[in-house]
Amino acid sequence: MWLSLDLGNSQLKWGLRQVGTWILQGRLPLTLLDQLEVEWRALPPIRAAHGVSVAHPDLRVRVESACQGLLGLAPCWHSSPPSEGGLRNGYDHPAQLGPDRWMALQGAWHLQHRASLVVMAGTATTLDSLDEKGNFLGGMILPGLSLMRRSLHQGTAYLPAIEKGTYTLQARSTRDAIQSGALAATLGALELARDALGQGGDRVPVFLGGGHHAELSPHLEGPLYVYPELVLEGLALLMEGDQARI
Template identity: 45%
Template sequence: MILCIDSGNTRLKWGLRDGDAWLATGAVTHAQAATLALPQSPIRIVACNVAGAAGSAAIEALARRHGLAAEWVRSQAAQCGVVNRYDNPDQLGADRWAALVGARALQAGACIVVMCGTATTVDVLDGAGIFQGGLILPGLDMMRAALADSTADLPTARGDYRELPRNTFDAIASGAIQATLGAVERMAAPLGPDVSCLISGGAAALLAPRLVTPHRVVDNLVLEGVARIAAAL
C-alpha cells in the first residue's frame, strides 16, 4: 500500500495505491496534511512537492506519524519510459515530471500535457516518450488578479465565458480562457492531427469543453505519475 502525494501551491492531493488500483483519494489543505486520517496505513509514502518548505515539512510530519520516511519525486534525465530534454533536467518542476510520466502511462502516442492550477503548464510529449519542452502560463485566477492589481479600472471578478463578451467581467474571464486555449492549440498544431491532449487540474472543467484539440480530462494526473514512479523506485 503506497500513499502517493501531490503537494501543489494551493492544496495537497493524496491517493492510496494498491498495485494498479486507487483504493482512496482525496484533497486537503497543507495545514491539514500532517494530521490526515487515512482509511488504511501505508507501507510507503512517495510525494511530489512544489509547495516549498512548508509543504515538505507537513509531508514529513505525516510520514513520521506512520513510522516512515518520505520518498521524494524529483525530475530525472529519463524515467518510466519518458526522456527529459530540458536544458537542465533537474530544473523541471517535479509536478510537471510526474504528470509527463503519468501521461506516458495512459497515452501511447504524442500528446500535449496540460496542468491547470495556480499556474498552467503546457508540455509536449512526443510519440517516443520524449519531453520536447513546454510553456508556463499564469493560471486563470492569476491572470484575472494581474489585471485587477495592475490597472485602475479592471476589477477582480468572476465573469462567464462568452464568444463575444459584452461586459467587463465576462471579457476578463473569457480573455483568460481564450489565451490559455490558444497556447494549448498552438503547441499542439505542429504535432499534426493525430495529437491528443491530456488535461488535469482545477481549471480543466473550464478549458476542456472549449478546446479544439482532441482531448480528455484526467483527474489526478500527477498522482498517476507519482504511482508509476513509486513502482519503479
C-alpha cells in the same frame, strides 16, 4: 498500499492506491495542513509514501512530519532526472523541470504510449509536449486562470476581482470580458502547442489535469483525456512499473 503526494503551489493532493486502483483521494489547501491529522487518522497501514513538491521547503517539512507522526513513515520525494520510466527529459538542465510536470508526463506516457500534449491547469498552466518515442520536447508556463483574473484586478484601478464569467469572443460585460480573455489566452497557447506537435495533420491527444480542468475541457476538441489528478496518476504508474521490474 502506497500513498502518493502532490504538494503544489496552493494545495496538497494525495491518494491511496492498491493493486492499480485508487482507494481514496483527497486534497487540502496549504493553509489547512493542520487538518491532515483528521484526514489521515483512519488510514489503513501504508507500505510507503512517494511524492513530488514544488512548495516552500517549510511546507514540505510539515507534510513530512505528518507522515512520520501519523503514518510512521518518511516520504520519498522525487525530482526530474534525465530519463525515467521510458521517458527522456529534453530540458537543458533536466533537474530544473518541475517534478509535478515530469510526473504528469509520466502519467500521459504510461496511459497511452504516443505523442501528446500534457496540460496541467492549476495555479500555473503548463503545456508540455511529448513525442511518439517518449521524448519530452519542452513546454510553456502560463499564469493559471485564477492568477490571470486576479492580476487584472490587482494591477488596475477599476477592473473587478472575479472568479468566473461567461466565455464569449464578444463579451458585453467586464466580468465576461475578463473571463473570456483569460480562457482565450490559455486556449490559444494550447492550440499553438498542439499544432506544433501535430503529426501529418492529425491532432495529437491532450491529457488535461489540474484544478481548472473543468473550465478548459468544454472548449477543447478531441482526442481529450481528462485526469484531474494526473500528477498522482503518473507517480503511481511509475512506482508500479518500477515495482513490477524488481
